[in-house]
Amino acid sequence: MYNIGSDIVEINRIRFLIDRYDSKFINKIFSKDEIEYCLDKRDPCIHFAGRFSAKEAIKKAISNKYQHTFFPLNKLSIKNDKNGRPFLVNDIFDSS
Numbered sequence: 865m866y867n868i869g870s871d872i873v874e875i876n877r878i879r880f881l882i883d884r885y886d887s888k889f890i891n892k893i894f895s896k897d898e899i900e901y902c903l904d905k906r907d908p909c910i911h912f913a914g915r916f917s918a919k920e921a922i923k924k925a926i927s928n929k930y931q932h933t934f935f936p937l938n939k940l941s942i943k944n945d946k947n948g949r950p951f952l953v954n955d956i957f958d959s960s
Contacts (some may be wrong), residue, residue: 871920878913893919895941897953915942918950 881889890899893916902911919937941953 871917871924873913873917873920875909875913878916879909882909882912891938893937895938895953897941897943901943918942918952922952 902908
């Protein structure tokens with residue numbers, strides 16, 4: 865059974881982390897597809913914050929089942945379908 869997770873992230877918090885750590889932060893947290901998507905936007909920090917928030921919610925939701933499993937956030941990728949709805953793509957749990 866999976867739990868429900870939610871998370872809210874301040875855009876300015878993500879903006880600060882990107883300004884301070886630049887690509888080190890971005891590459892540690894986001895997939896290549898997410899980076900490409902966000903950098904293509906007028907204000908990438910808004911989109912990075914949204915994806916970060918989604919990843920934190922996913923991490924909370926699955927923490928009960930995978931509580932002793934470490935997984936890097938950049939292996940979870942939030943994408944949008946043709947209608948703009950977000951969905952998860954991952955390189956961690958698909959094989960199990």
